[in-house]
Amino acid sequence: MDIASTPTEAQENTQVADAASPPQAPPVIRREDYLPPAWLVPEIALDFALGIDETRVVSKLKVVRNPDAAGATALRLHGDQIAALAVRVDGEAINDWRLEGPDLLVELPGAEHLVEVETQVNPAANSKLMGLYASNGMLCTQCEAEGFRRITFFPDRPDVLSTYSVRMTGDKATFPILLSNGNCTAQGEDADGAHWAEWHDPWPKPSYLFALVAGDLVANHSTFTTMSGREVDLNIWVRPGDEGRTQHAMDSLIASMKWDEQVFGREYDLDLFNIVAVSDFNMGAMENKGLNVFNTRYVLADPETATDGDYDAVEGVIGHEYFHNWSGNRITCRDWFQLSLKEGFTVLRDQLFSADMGSEAVKRIEDVRILRSAQFPEDSGPLAHPIRPDSYQEINNFYTATVYNKGAEVIRMMRTMAGPEWFRKGTDLYFERHDGEAATCEDFIKAIEDGAGLDLTQFRLWYSQAGTPLVSASLSHEGTTATVSLSQTVPVTPGQPDKKPMPIPLRIALFDRDSGTHAGEQLVVLDKASDSFVFEGFAKPPVLSINRGFSAPVSIDIERANEDLVFLAARDDDPFARYEAMQSLVVQHLVAAVGQGLGDAARAEARAAIGKAFAAILTDPALDDLMRGELMILPAESYLAEQMLVADPGAIHAEREALKTWLGREYADALTALHDRAVAVPYGRDAAARGARKIKNQALALIAAGNAQEGARRAYAQYRAADNMTDRQGALIVLASLDVPEREEALAEFHGRYEGNALVIDKWFSLQAGSFHPQVLANIRKLAEHPDFTMTNPNRVRALYMGAAMNPKAFHDASGEGYRLIGDLIRRLDPINPQTAARFVPSLGRWRRIESVRAAMMRAELEKIAAEPSLSRDVREQVTKSLG
Structure with missing residues (x-):
């Protein structure tokens, strides 16, 4: 078990919770019950004696009574599966401390004390990867949200801010590099082969931002001069041999620092900034003050091993974690209900950064695609919650697309209504007012309101109401007057049966049909249940372009003739609106084909409209290839399912594949010409070369859909000729779905080429699990027995099983085998890593929106999981809500 070592007889005062006691239902934590902490900890000193199997921790806490809190004299120090080996108050050992559940309570008279607690942990046994754990011979920490309590007893809540002093001692051969937050103030060696380092972070921070890393690491080093002239040392620490794949991460970090100064006026505040890449990590990365810990997949990149998408992800995540230095660290959250205060705002900041670094149009489309594929289903399912939740049982379950991605969209709407300059005045005011504080979402809204001169009273509903609003729109024309009529409904969600209208900012344009x-x-801002907006000067009915730039995270219900959608897909000057028109053409056709069936004439008419727009996309000289590649992507099957009250995944898959086949055959010549043109473009990181690779792989997929033999030939040739991972993986994805001899040869060659490179082998697992091969489920079962598969590395588990869960052909197989696959995984993974296991539950939790036969099998898997006697809080909360 992941618990401190058994106490010895000499440790008479050691107490530990009874590990054999039956699990109790976790309490529901409610936002309305928030109380300020009774005691504050302005200073903490930590002393670590490091070891892979045994680490001893001595924490010294200066505690002072909080004048804003009433009552209790007891100091509550949170713990989680750790034992107190000794407790001292003001230098004297005491025996009258007690455990209440996992927490340590000490009765304290007076107003100020020094409390010292000694603990011992086993990092090697920590498979949950929360707290202090071992990863391939190194030690590292993950403390958000409640991991610090797995290291030492502490008031582990975000509104307790402390300055940290840290001393680490360890074997120099095992841990040659010793890192923590802030600046290194001293270091030295002991006579027994050990060495030590002392670190001090001058900025008060909550415990979730504490970090420690010890191991055999090398650094890519650079410097950055801030706008006030200070030089900052930058290091990206990796295992020896990986340093050659860190330059893109370093370039991204420097670009982030410069961009945050220019766009938000935020300057870095320490003399040192460290990033460490870790191969075992539950999340993507963590913004610990001055010492960011990253999943290796968001640090390591070179053309041989990383796709263009990987490069973009590294840049975006590096930016995200760096931007947290102000939106999350300097101003943190009062409580975990305010998580979107830091995450929603920082996601918006990283989106704006990535848009400025590359294609603004393509970045916006990518962000919306993620929102629709991950957050919209969350909003319409049993796990729906507002961006500021009202309650939770396990905080890890609220690291969701709603809090992050919808949270970003809500703040983007404020920016849209205020305009960029006035929004900047609001954020400046926010940073000025709340620097050094644990703030709330209300604090942020009020700062934008005051700084930008907006009235956001009604807008606050976006923070408290769950669900994706549906906006119904229609256009009427009489004489020279065009009237846009809008109405909104916010759907019923768990615990919220009645909803109020919310302000919905919609960017619109009315196109003249003749001039284009x-x-x-x-x-226009729709802030009522319904409203109309009148426009003059139209001799003919115009074409309505609505929600341009995706100005609001809503669904639009509007009846538009195919000719209007073809017009917008070919001529709209807003890139997102053009993309949306193309998507709408396809969605209208596929929803009709699945829901009511189509006769030959109706199917031919719909396909002709799609084909006309598609042909314009393939040949439009005004389009750059990055945008062209986006416009060629068909709507995802999960998004199509969202357009139906009850979805038939098998029918959706069949109709979407049939359309792909038709496009591949009907436009074979144009697609092969496009592929040939792109093949001739040499590798580069510039936009033109990246665009060429994008259309190359999109064209290849459609060619293979229309003609499997030609697709296999071209894919294999592309694979053999590839000098970069984007081309090689793109070809292998196509081959993985085909039942051809080239498939096995290419897969074997790929594995042999990259054996030992964990991130690339993750790709090998993922693309097979996500393929449409006829035997995909059998292949997944076989891959789970592969020597390279392990249940203890979250990246590897996600590569195989999330690939399966997100693959509609595998997951929704009519036999129910896909559901059983994921159900089995959750039960097996939960005792090892409950946080990762819980992330697979929502795929089964969508059963209410699926046709009855499959729905019964999905629910049955959830019931099997619920029947497990020792489920973690993470999984039990998700399963209970999904069944309720």
């Missing part, structure tokens, strides 16, 4: 132009974009 419009008189200017306008912003």
Whole structure:
């Protein structure tokens, strides 16, 4: 078990919770019950005696009574599966401390004390990867949200801010590098082969931002000069041999620092900034003050091993964690209900950064695609919650697309209504008012309100109401007047049967049919249940372009003739609106084909409209290839399912594949010409070369759909000729779905080429699990027995099993085998890593929106999971809500 070592007879005062006691239902934590902490900890000193199997920790806490809290004299120090070996108050050992559940309580008179607690942990046994754990011979920490309590007893809540002093001692051969937050103030060696380092972080921070890393690491080093002229040392620490794949991460870090100064006026505040890449990590990365710990997949990149998408992800995540230095660290959350205060705002900041670094249009489309594939289903399912939740049982379950991605969209709406300059005035005011504080979402809204001069009273509903609003729109024309009529409904979600209208900012334009132009974009705000907006000067009915730039995270219900959608797909000057028109053409056709069936004439008419728009996309000289590649992507099957009250995944898959086959055959010549053109473009990191690779792989997939033999030939040739991972993986993805001899040869060659490179072998697992091969489920079962598969590495588990859960052909197989596969995984993984296991539950939790036969099998898997006697809080909360 992941618990401190058994006490010895000499440790008479050691107490530990009874590990054999039956699990109790976790309490429900409610936002309305928030109380300030009774005691504050302005200073903490930590002393670590490091070892892989045994680490001793001595924490010294200066505690002072909080004048803003009433009552209790007891100091509550949170713990989780750790034992107190000794407790001292003001230098004297005491025996009258007690455990209440996992927490340590000490009765303290007076107003100020020094409390010292000694603990012992086993990092090697920590498979949950929360707290202090071992990863391939090194030690590292993950403390958000409640991991610090697995290291030492502490008031582990985000509104307790402390300055940290840390001393680490360890064997120099095992741990040649010793890192923590802030600046290194001293270091030295002992006579027994050990060495030590002392670190001090001058900025008060909550315990979730504490970090420690010890191991055999090498650094890519650089410097950055801030806008005030201070030089900051930058290091990206990796295992020896990986340093050659860190330059893109370093370039991204420097670009992030410069961008945050220019766009938000935020300057870095320490003399040192460290990033460490770790191969075993539950999350993508962590923004610990001055010492960011990253999953290796968001640090390591070179053309041979990383796709263009990987490069973008490294840049975006590096930016995200760096931007947290102000939006999360300097100003943190009062409590975990305010998580979107830091995450929603920082996601918006990283989105704006990535848009400025690359294609703004493509980045916006990518962000919306993620929102629709991950957050919209969350909003319409049993796990729906507002971006500021009202309650939780396990905080790890609220690291969701709603809190992050919808949270970012809500703040983007404020920026849209205020305009970038006035929004900046609001954020400046926010940073000025709350620097050094644990703040709330209300504090942020009020700062934007005051700084930008907005009235956001009604807008606050976006923080408290769950669900994706549905906006119904229609356009009428009489004489020279065009009227846009809008209405909104916010759907019923668990615990929220009645909803109020919310302010919905919609960017719109009315196109003249003959000239193909419009008189200017306008912003309308729908803040009532229904409203109409009148526009003059149209001799003919115009074409409505609505929710341009995806100005609001809503669904739009509007009846538009195919000819209007073809017009917008070919001529709209807003890139997102053009993309949306193309998507709408396809969605209308596929939803109709699945829901009501189509006769030959209706199917031919719909396909002709799609084909007309598709042909324009393939040949439009005004389009750059990055945008062209986006417009060629068909709507995901999960998004199509969201358009139906009850979805038939098998029918959706069949109809979407049939359309791909038709496009591949109907436009075979144009697609092969496009592929040939792209093949001739040499590798580069510039936009033109990246665009060429994008259309190359999109064209290849459609060619293979229309002609498997030609697709296999071209894919194999592309694979053999590839000088970069984007081309090699793109070809292998196509081959993985085909039942051809080239498939096995390419897969074997790929594995042999990259054996030992964990991140690339993850790709090998993932692309097979996500394939549409006829035997995909059998292949997944076989891969689970592969020597390279392990249940203890979250990246490897996600590569195989999330690939399966997100693959509609495998997951929704009519036999129910896909559901059993994921159900079995959750039960097996939960005792090892409950946080990762819980992330697979929502895929089964969508059963209410699936046709009855499959729904019964999905529910049965959830019931089997619920029947497990020792489920973690993470999984039990998700399963209970999914069944309720």
